[in-house]
Amino acid sequence: MFKTIIALLLTTSIIACPYQFESQNLCVDMEWTNGPFDGAPSNFEAVVYDKDSGEKIAPENLKVYVWMMMANGHQHGGPAIEWAYGEDQVIDGTAKFFMGRMKGYWQVRFELNEEIVAVDVELKK
Numbered sequence: 001m002f003k004t005i006i007a008l009l010l011t012t013s014i015i016a017c018p019y020q021f022e023s024q025n026l027c028v029d030m031e032w033t034n035g036p037f038d039g040a041p042s043n044f045e046a047v048v049y050d051k052d053s054g055e056k057i058a059p060e061n062l063k064v065y066v067w068m069m070m071a072n073g074h075q076h077g078g079p080a081i082e083w084a085y086g087e088d089q090v091i092d093g094t095a096k097f098f099m100g101r102m103k104g105y106w107q108v109r110f111e112l113n114e115e116i117v118a119v120d121v122e123l124k125k
């Protein structure tokens with residue numbers, strides 16, 4: 001599914017860039033393949049690619065992790081995301097979220113060279 005989307009993007013002159021590492025001219029896109037759920041493992045695929053050429057890259061120093069933005073203004077991390085570059089430089093990730101009695105929302109964060117892309121997560125019931 002994800003490869004199809006990228007292939008389609010490459011055939012157009014303007015490359016979609018849903019999330020960007022602004023100073024690095026790199027884009028991130030991700031999609032959930034299972035979930036995201038509250039309290040159960042959720043799976044996603046993601047890609048990092050050049051904004052101009054659309055060429056996918058697999059930076060070794062990329063960090064991928066969950067982060068919670070609390071309604072009371074606090075922020076905190078959560079369970080480590082298990083992830084790896086799979087076929088064709090597509091990231092396969094498994095994340096775990098929990099809300100408990102907390103109010104706010106989770107993010108999946110991609111961090112590269114101290115720049116952060118934050119993707120808000122809308123948990124399914």
Ligand SMILES: [Cu+2]
Nearest residue numbers: 068070076102
């Ligand atoms: Cu919280």
